[in-house]
Amino acid sequence: MNRLCVQRPRTWxxxxxxxxxxxxxxxxxxxxxxxxxxxxxxxxxxxFPVRVLEHYLERHPQGLILDVPFLMRLPTRPSGREPDILFIAQECVGLLQPSFLDGAADLVVEIISPESDERDRGEKFIELFWAF
Structure with missing residues (x-):
């Protein structure tokens, strides 16, 4: 179960x-x-979606696929989230840092679980929507 740790605020x-x-x-x-x-x-x-995307990119090298654990940093809230799958278009590969993507991915896939439904369809969706 996900939980929020009560602690002092941390910088990125x-x-x-x-x-x-x-x-x-x-x-x-x-x-x-x-x-x-x-x-x-x-x-x-x-x-399945990872394999489909990788198969497509083998024939049309237009970017890269990353999956968890890899962070995507968004300035809108601010937040650093771990989407299940990220696609980064070739022209945005410059946003890639050693341990995170510094901006929104071109495609984000979240596998919704019953315990994460509200967070994934609510908070995360809104953060990504406002990133564009």
Missing amino acids: EDFLAERDEDNHAEWVDGQVILMSLASSDHQLLKV
Whole structure:
């Protein structure tokens, strides 16, 4: 289950410095939100769109695909989210940093789980909508 850790506000730089590859976390309004591990159903659902996109890009190299754990930093809230799948068009590859995408991806895919429905269809959708 996802939970908000009560803590002192963290800067984006603090969050990146403290981030651990073994823990999935997002950064929203200076707070670190620990994310639960994905279920097997979630992982199996993610495989199909990743394979379709990779297959397409093999024939039409127009960008790249990344999946979790990889952060997408949006200035609108501000937030650093971990979408399930990100497509970055070739002309936007310059936004790619070693551990995050500094801006909105050209395509974001979220696998909706019952426990993440409100966050994924609400907060995350609105943040990405206002990023454009």
